[in-house]
Amino acid sequence: MSPLDALPRLPLVNAPTPLQPAARLSAVLGTEVWFKRDDLTGVGLGGNKVRxxxxxxxxxxxxxxxxxxxxxxxxxxxxxxxxxxxxxxxxxxxxxxxxxxxxxxxxxxxxxxxxxxxxxxxxxxxxxxxxxxxxxxxxxxxxxxxxxxxxxxxATPLGSIGYLRASGELADQFDEAGLKPESVWLATGSCGTQAGLVAGARMWGTSYRVTGVSVSRPVTECAARVTELADQAGRLAGLTDTGADDVEILDGLAGSGYGRPSAAGTEAARLVARTEGVFLDPVFGAKAMAVLVDRARAGRQRGPVVFLVSGGAPTLFGSPGTSLPPTPSDSPERRP
Ligand SMILES: Cc1ncc(COP(=O)(O)O)c(C=O)c1O
CATH class of the missing domain: 3.40.50.1100 (Rossmann fold)
Structure with a gap:
């Protein structure tokens, strides 16, 4: 039995979650985009953390x-x-x-x-x-x-195994769809999900880049956390080689604070809802999509891109900023 298969696991995810072409969004952006629907993992209202x-x-x-x-x-x-x-x-x-x-x-x-x-x-x-x-x-x-x-x-090495394993699920789906993605995009917060995808890409020897959009931490802090967690998760799963330059993090905060919706995020979420009927959450998915939209529109993003729809539906109805401290530029009117 491989070290990965030897780790105790309680099956919770309705796997495989769908991999879907986002044709209308792709036409608007001029870049081929697919969605990996981990908002449909199937516990509670779904989301990446179930893995x-x-x-x-x-x-x-x-x-x-x-x-x-x-x-x-x-x-x-x-x-x-x-x-x-x-x-x-x-x-x-x-x-x-x-x-x-x-x-x-x-x-x-x-x-x-x-x-x-x-x-x-x-x-x-x-x-x-x-x-x-x-x-x-x-x-x-x-x-x-x-x-x-x-x-x-x-965000622990064991938690990151969820997305290390999901990378195998992705590899099978890419084969089946005849898809060779240039990159897999996701919103990154505590870094465990991206670390799992990075370690999984190493394990399955895939050719895509994993591009994380940091929505809660400075890019350098995030890169260090992803690197460390990916190495630790890889070792748990029996990998001996650790990557060097396979951790890519982009800034998704763009002036907005963690947990606060941004104007660019709101616009990106509207575009996705109107073209694809998929709802991105304001704290994570919308901000990651905003960076992808920006790059694609500027002609700086090659496809195909697979975007991880990571859930967060409850925050569409909550008030994500209510318990956060005000920032100096935050007038009561602008607070969510
Ligand atoms: C909806 C959603 N997307 C993405 C993330 C980021 O995942 P991670 O914290 O593993 O970086 C989170 C984290 O809570 C999340 O709730």
């Missing part, structure tokens, strides 16, 4: 854990999907959100619906969640529980 959770929940169950502790902001797709998958498989979900308590809308409402125990750090610093997870995990242990703690975004 990481296949390995993380399996690991928690194998360790005999009875609860799961993680966190992020109240509109985190990761936190909700972790709570949904945990609760569905008998692990009590505990979430730590940064910021002061806010009304439950969007993801926060869904996390409540599945019965997650939710606490707020009171601090608008995203890093306050890390200490909150540690404290809560310690408290649960002191009460005789067996918690499984996961960092924001589920």
């Amino acid at each position: 990481a959770l296949e390995y993380l929940i399996a690991d928690a169950l194998r360790d005999g854990c009875d609860s799961l502790v993680t966190g992020a902001g109240p509109q985190s797709n990761w936190a909700t999907l972790a709570a949904v998958a945990a609760s569905r498989h008998g692990l009590e979900p505990h979430l730590v959100y940064y910021g002061p308590p806010v009304a439950p809308v969007g993801n926060h409402a869904l996390a409540e619906l599945v019965g997650a125990d939710i606490r707020f750090t009171g601090s608008t610093e995203r890093t306050s969640v890390d200490a909150g997870i540690e404290t809560l995990t310690r408290d649960l242990r002191a009460r005789g529980r067996r918690p499984y703690a996961l960092p924001r975004g589920g």
Whole structure:
């Protein structure tokens, strides 16, 4: 058995998720674009994080854990999907959100619906969640529980195996469609998804580039995280060679803060909705698409491009910026 197949995995994803040509969008952009529909992974309202959770929940169950502790902001797709998958498989979900308590809308409402125990750090610093997870995990242990703690975004080498494995799914679909993509594009946040795709491209010896659009961190920080996680995930899966220059990150913040919709993102999401009937979320997908649209329109993007539609539907209905600190340029009128 290969090291990859030996890793415990709980099948959660309705795999393979569809790979679809985006013909009308391609015609507008003058670049051939395809969608990998990981908004349809099939747990909760779907999304990329379900692939990481296949390995993380399996690991928690194998360790005999009875609860799961993680966190992020109240509109985190990761936190909700972790709570949904945990609760569905008998692990009590505990979430730590940064910021002061806010009304439950969007993801926060869904996390409540599945019965997650939710606490707020009171601090608008995203890093306050890390200490909150540690404290809560310690408290649960002191009460005789067996918690499984996961960092924001589920960005661990084991979590990245989800997209390492998905790269095999992509390779089969590309063969079947006779498609040789120039690049696979995605929105990058905590970096685990891109790391998995990078390690997977190494494992399957594919010829496409993996292009991440960073929507929450500076490009250099993101590149270092992707590189480290990809190497670690690759080793877990039995890869000995680590890549050198196969990590490409573009800036997707373009002046907007993490979690705040941007004008270019909103326009890109409208274009995709109107040409393809696919809804991109404002925090991740829309901003990544905005960069792709910009490059394609400027004639700087060769195709075919495969764009990972990574989910985030709950934030279409939430209010993604509600628990974020205002930025100096942020007038109350402009705040989402
Ligand atoms: C909808 C969506 N797309 C993309 C990402 C980015 O994934 P990662 O955090 O693994 O970089 C996230 C992260 O939460 C997400 O929720």
